Amino acid sequence: MKIAVLNGSPRPKGNTAALVAAFKEGAESAGHQVTVLQVGAMNIGGCKGCEYCHSKGGGACIQKDDMAQVYPVLAEAELLVLASPVYYFGLTGQLQSAVSRFYAPMAPAAKKWALLLTSGSPNVYGAIEAQYKGILDFIQAESLGVFEYDGKHSGTEEAANEVKAFGASL
Numbered sequence: 077m078k079i080a081v082l083n084g085s086p087r088p089k090g091n092t093a094a095l096v097a098a099f100k101e102g103a104e105s106a107g108h109q110v111t112v113l114q115v116g117a118m119n120i121g122g123c124k125g126c127e128y129c130h131s132k133g134g135g136a137c138i139q140k141d142d143m144a145q146v147y148p149v150l151a152e153a154e155l156l157v158l159a160s161p162v163y164y165f166g167l168t169g170q171l172q173s174a175v176s177r178f179y180a181p182m183a184p185a186a187k188k189w190a191l192l193l194t195s196g197s198p199n200v201y202g203a204i205e206a207q208y209k210g211i212l213d214f215i216q217a218e219s220l221g222v223f224e225y226d227g228k229h230s231g232t233e234e235a236a237n238e239v240k241a242f243g244a245s246l
């Protein structure tokens with residue numbers, strides 16, 4: 077299946093990227109096609125609320141930025157993985173901006189989702205979990221897995237093996 081991973085971290089060699097790489101390795105070993113987009117390093121503006129997409133735009137956003145790379149991937153992926161460091165109890169601003177822009181086509185095509193979070197402290201995931209659950213309920217998609225690693229665990233072999241095994245199990 078086609079899998080898209082949106083990594084909200086701006087750090088290409090960060091904790092989230094290492095776990096995304098392990099997940100990709102596992103999923104590819106099972107024959108899946110994985111596209112990783114590091115939205116945290118992209119130029120993606122937040123939704124401007126102009127409603128162009130739902131009037132003249134016919135589902136296309138008026139903003140011309142790096143979402144142009146993301147929309148085609150979202151239109152094809154069967155599984156969407158949101159991967160992010162926790163930034164002040166939320167997704168990174170860059171990933172949150174990309175998520176706000178899901179509004180234009182109304183939803184990514186994927187009916188299967190997963191969540192991969194890294195953080196410094198434990199037990200900081202509640203707000204993101206609530207948003208994730210809200211989105212899935214809204215678009216009637218299912219969660220295949222939620223993976224959360226604090227600073228003591230995100231860099232461990234155990235964590236990498238866990239997400240790799242998840243990818244391989246798909």
Ligand SMILES: Cc1cc2nc3c(=O)[nH]c(=O)nc-3n(C[C@H](O)[C@H](O)[C@H](O)COP(=O)(O)O)c2cc1C
Pocket residue numbers: 085086087089090091092093160161162163164165166194195196197198200230
């Ligand atoms: C701006 C900023 C905000 C952060 N906010 C939190 C937070 O609210 N809770 C937490 O546990 N860790 C927080 N952290 C730590 C990161 O979530 C953690 O180091 C993460 O693993 C970094 O991922 P990356 O290496 O993929 O960028 C924050 C880090 C930064 C830079």
